[in-house]
Amino acid sequence: MEQKNREKIMEIRDLSITFRTMVGPVHAIRGVNIDLYRGETLAIVGESGSGKSVTVKAAMGILAKNSVVDQGTIQYTYHHDDGTPKTVNILKLKKKELRRHINGKRIAMIFQDPMTSLDPTMPIGKQIIEGMLWHHRAGKDEAWKKAVHLLDEVGIPDAEQRMKNYPHQLSGGMRQRVVIAIALACDPDLLICDEPTTALDVTIQAKILELIQRIQKERGISVIFITHDLGVVAKVADYVDVMYAGKIVEKGTVEEIFYDPRHPYTWGLLSAMPDLDTADERLYTIPGSPPNLLHMVEGDAFAPRNQYALKIDRRAEPPMFQISDTHYAATWLLDERAPHVEMPPELRERIERMKMGGEPDGE
Amino acid sequence: MENKEPILKVSGLKQYFETSGRFTVRAVDGVDFVIYPGETYGLVGESGSGKSTIGRSLIRLYTPTAGRIEFNGMDISGAMNRTDMGRLRTEMQMIFQDPMACLNPRKKIGEIIAQGLDLHHLCRNRAERKAMVDDMLEQVGLAPEHADRYPHQFSGGQRQRVGIARALIMKPKLVIADECISALDVSIQAQVVNLMKDLQSRTGTTYMFIAHDLSMVKYISNRIGVMHLGHLVETGTTEEIFENPIHPYTQSLLSAIPRPNPQVEKTRIAQGYDYKAQGVDYSKGIQHHVGGQHYVLATPEEFSRWNKTRK
Ligand SMILES: Nc1ncnc2c1ncn2[C@@H]1O[C@H](COP(=O)(O)OP(=O)(O)OP(=O)(O)O)[C@@H](O)[C@H]1O
Ligand SMILES: Nc1ncnc2c1ncn2[C@@H]1O[C@H](COP(=O)(O)OP(=O)(O)OP(=O)(O)O)[C@@H](O)[C@H]1O
Numbered sequence: 001m002e003q004k005n006r007e008k009i010m011e012i013r014d015l016s017i018t019f020r021t022m023v024g025p026v027h028a029i030r031g032v033n034i035d036l037y038r039g040e041t042l043a044i045v046g047e048s049g050s051g052k053s054v055t056v057k058a059a060m061g062i063l064a065k066n067s068v069v070d071q072g073t074i075q076y077t078y079h080h081d082d083g084t085p086k087t088v089n090i091l092k093l094k095k096k097e098l099r100r101h102i103n104g105k106r107i108a109m110i111f112q113d114p115m116t117s118l119d120p121t122m123p124i125g126k127q128i129i130e131g132m133l134w135h136h137r138a139g140k141d142e143a144w145k146k147a148v149h150l151l152d153e154v155g156i157p158d159a160e161q162r163m164k165n166y167p168h169q170l171s172g173g174m175r176q177r178v179v180i181a182i183a184l185a186c187d188p189d190l191l192i193c194d195e196p197t198t199a200l201d202v203t204i205q206a207k208i209l210e211l212i213q214r215i216q217k218e219r220g221i222s223v224i225f226i227t228h229d230l231g232v233v234a235k236v237a238d239y240v241d242v243m244y245a246g247k248i249v250e251k252g253t254v255e256e257i258f259y260d261p262r263h264p265y266t267w268g269l270l271s272a273m274p275d276l277d278t279a280d281e282r283l284y285t286i287p288g289s290p291p292n293l294l295h296m297v298e299g300d301a302f303a304p305r306n307q308y309a310l311k312i313d314r315r316a317e318p319p320m321f322q323i324s325d326t327h328y329a330a331t332w333l334l335d336e337r338a339p340h341v342e343m344p345p346e347l348r349e350r351i352e353r354m355k356m357g358g359e360p361d362g363e
Numbered sequence: 364m365e366n367k368e369p370i371l372k373v374s375g376l377k378q379y380f381e382t383s384g385r386f387t388v389r390a391v392d393g394v395d396f397v398i399y400p401g402e403t404y405g406l407v408g409e410s411g412s413g414k415s416t417i418g419r420s421l422i423r424l425y426t427p428t429a430g431r432i433e434f435n436g437m438d439i440s441g442a443m444n445r446t447d448m449g450r451l452r453t454e455m456q457m458i459f460q461d462p463m464a465c466l467n468p469r470k471k472i473g474e475i476i477a478q479g480l481d482l483h484h485l486c487r488n489r490a491e492r493k494a495m496v497d498d499m500l501e502q503v504g505l506a507p508e509h510a511d512r513y514p515h516q517f518s519g520g521q522r523q524r525v526g527i528a529r530a531l532i533m534k535p536k537l538v539i540a541d542e543c544i545s546a547l548d549v550s551i552q553a554q555v556v557n558l559m560k561d562l563q564s565r566t567g568t569t570y571m572f573i574a575h576d577l578s579m580v581k582y583i584s585n586r587i588g589v590m591h592l593g594h595l596v597e598t599g600t601t602e603e604i605f606e607n608p609i610h611p612y613t614q615s616l617l618s619a620i621p622r623p624n625p626q627v628e629k630t631r632i633a634q635g636y637d638y639k640a641q642g643v644d645y646s647k648g649i650q651h652h653v654g655g656q657h658y659v660l661a662t663p664e665e666f667s668r669w670n671k672t673r674k
């Protein structure tokens with residue numbers, strides 16, 4: 001991937017977020033750094049509950065009421081209509097400014113749980129149009145036409161009739177596609193997709209991914225893509241960030257993460273990936289459970305589940321070690337004093353097969 | 364498995380919805396299938412093809428427009444008396460696709476999970492109830508402390524696991540699992556699937572597993588039904604469907620499975636299927652026997668054409 005002339009549009013630094021709960025503070029985000037460039041797609045993968053959604057919600061300025069941002073900045077750069085660039089810290093913006101100038105208009109998000117972002121009492125057509133009118137992106141008739149067109153593009157048949165449907169009258173995947181249509185309606189320049197295709201069958205999923213890629217090509221927008229489906233990551237991502245327990249533990253180009261993973265959690269994740277040829281009686285799971293973020297994590301959060309853990313892992317948190325210009329991982333195994341540890345042989349074989357251009361199932 | 368009595372028999376099931384005035388959605392348009400005790404029946408198909416609707420008709424959230432459903436020997440398609448309804452509500456459980464839509468936002472997770480137990484008086488005392496809830500939380504990879512939180516204080520995948528816990532705690536005979544692992548990372552997916560399999564081998568639980576992740580469906584299912592536009596277009600054992608798909612929709616579906624390999628995935632082109640352009644009309648088709656337990660919905664002409672052109 002060429003490094004030159006990349007224009008940074010978002011820079012998250014040292015982001016830490018805590019939630020107050022009945023049983024004490026939950027340290028959900030523990031020092032996250034993310035960089036996103038114009039026209040590129042960044043995939044965020046990682047354990048359920050590791051903080052992917054909270055991180056991108058922070059980037060939209062829509063954190064839950066019981067949250068506290070302990071530290072960090074989220075710099076977002078956009079262009080005024082006359083082309084002059086402007087950089088703002090999302091965390092410092094007022095709700096009103098966010099709603100007027102950023103949310104929906106410049107940064108749009110497809111939420112993980114479609115029902116939470118749809119209004120159950122309003123027909124879906126109206127919900128798609130609302131944003132366009134609010135941001136003065138279109139007049140009423142034009143907005144209606146565009147909404148029908150969008151529904152059609154996301155593969156909902158009889159789009160005209162469907163405009164009058166309420167959310168509960170749609171299937172799970174249709175609701176998800178309505179949310180996608182709403183996000184696309186205002187021509188954002190940063191699109192955040194949080195599990196946008198989990199409720200879709202693979203043929204419609206492919207259609208949606210291609211639609212997003214086409215829009216990305218045409219308009220040069222940037223995309224953050226959160227998904228558990230590593231096949232989807234392989235298809236859409238330029239870069240991948242791997243998250244574990246509120247931190248990014250490995251980042252690199254999509255090839256670096258799939259073909260040359262360095263963090264033991266990434267090894268576990270890739271090993272647990274089901275493929276079409278799994279004949280084993282039981283599926284591989286990463287042993288143990290994620291740390292309880294009610295307690296401060298000491299050392300490397302993944303250490304208790306890591307068969308390759310070193311003594312130092314229990315005491316000190318590993319820094320990000322650099323592997324290439326684009327590839328970094330936070331594991332003491334990369335320290336020059338560490339013993340030489342290879343990834344599990346089964347994973348090594350699987351990757352070799354993948355690199356041969358074959359299927360991961362060895363066909 | 365075939366010589367056992369089915370635990371579920373569905374014949375001619377139709378479920379129509381009338382939305383705005385003249386517009387009727389034929390969500391399920393005449394499907395027949397049976398599920399045997401202790402097996403996992405995978406239901407896959409296009410988004411909007413009627414999979415969740417079938418599940419919802421089975422647990423009687425809807426009254427079927429037409430057709431007959433028999434569960435464990437009782438007819439559950441018509442009017443039902445209280446004892447039968449009570450049995451249905453405990454012995455059949457559905458894990459819903461949209462966790463947020465079915466978890467009461469004002470209730471704590473512990474209460475939500477125990478709701479079924481309370482409703483049907485299945486615990487002797489509070490200690491037993493707490494032990495059951497804590498155990499279930501642990502089995503789905505959550506912690507007992509989570510019992511005191513509200514649904515919105517969870518991540519998407521954690522909420523999904525609450526839905527799983529709530530259903531499995533009832534020790535049902537038949538579980539309708541509607542996209543129940545789609546929001547989980549691959550390791551926790553594997554954990555939940557292993558849990559479901561263990562439960563099955565211990566207690567003989569039967570699953571109807573609705574999912575879009577075909578590698579998981581392939582792994583977990585004994586038999587598979589493929590749905591498109593309210594019809595079951597192809598059914599068979601997992602092997603029959605994956606090794607020898609006949610219906611063009613099934614073929615296009617299998618060809619679109621994303622491979623977790625950037626080199627392959629960045630260039631792959633899936634096989635298309637256009638129902639209208641190909642002039643297919645499901646209402647004209649009949650179930651053709653391919654062999655074994657393998658059936659495909661087609662007209663005689665389509666059947667011989669599809670059967671010939673397959674690879
Ligand atoms: N409002 C809240 N109050 C308390 N804890 C919260 C709240 N919102 C999120 N959390 C916790 O923060 C952590 C991170 O949540 P987040 O939703 O970002 O996870 P995620 O990585 O998106 O997971 P998933 O893949 O399951 O969606 C989780 O442990 C979650 O329980
Ligand atoms: N309560 C309802 N009122 C009106 N129409 C409905 C209702 N429930 C479902 N439908 C319609 O029935 C059809 C099938 O929906 P269903 O939810 O069963 O699909 P599905 O196969 O589960 O899809 P997905 O994979 O997207 O979840 C859709 O066209 C949907 O709009």
Ligand SMILES: [Mg+2]
Nearest residue numbers: 053112518519
């Ligand atoms: Mg999430």
Ligand SMILES: [Mg+2]
Nearest residue numbers: 171172415460
């Ligand atoms: Mg559904």
